[in-house]
Amino acid sequence: MMDVDQYLPILGLLILGVLFASGSLAMSAVLAPRKRPSDAKLAPYECGIVPEIEPPQRFPVRFYLVAMIFVIFDIEVVFMYPFAVVFRQLGAFGLVEVLAFSLTVFAALLFLVSEGALSWGPVKHLASGMPSRTSSSTIVRIGADPQKAA
Numbered sequence: 001m002m003d004v005d006q007y008l009p010i011l012g013l014l015i016l017g018v019l020f021a022s023g024s025l026a027m028s029a030v031l032a033p034r035k036r037p038s039d040a041k042l043a044p045y046e047c048g049i050v051p052e053i054e055p056p057q058r059f060p061v062r063f064y065l066v067a068m069i070f071v072i073f074d075i076e077v078v079f080m081y082p083f084a085v086v087f088r089q090l091g092a093f094g095l096v097e098v099l100a101f102s103l104t105v106f107a108a109l110l111f112l113v114s115e116g117a118l119s120w121g122p123v124k125h126l127a128s129g130m131p132s133r134t135s136s137s138t139i140v141r142i143g144a145d146p147q148k149a150a
Contacts (some may be wrong), residue, residue, distance in 0.1 A: 062119075069109070069112060073109070079101065083098050
């Protein structure tokens with residue numbers, strides 16, 4: 001019976017979580033509006049002025065991917081500080097663990113780069129704007145016959 005007593009707080013929190021989740025869903029169903037909003041309520045409103053232009057496009061998903069990649073690497077740097085503080089006490093074991101951690105995160109970065117997570121749109125190929133320069137192409141004037149200039 002002593003072993004079961006240790007799990008009673010966990011069971012209590014689980015019951016409270018289920019009650020809170022089900023209560024929130026029930027109350028949102030009870031308190032939600034029943035009719036659809038009118039056109040006036042759906043219209044955009046800013047200082048009483050009807051907007052003349054469409055709002056800007058949404059951010060592409062790649063923007064959020066780059067933000068998450070930044071957070072991941074920022075957290076890696078945060079994990080490096082405690083290692084740097086106790087570097088001498090950890091010895092070779094700590095060094096191996098930090099190297100394994102860093103290699104794992106670096107492998108994730110390589111995977112993301114190979115999948116194109118850091119590319120911001122379609123690949124743009126530069127096309128030459130002018131043909132290669134020769135003496136005859138330099139001498140040719142607008143409206144002149146290229147055969148006469150050569």
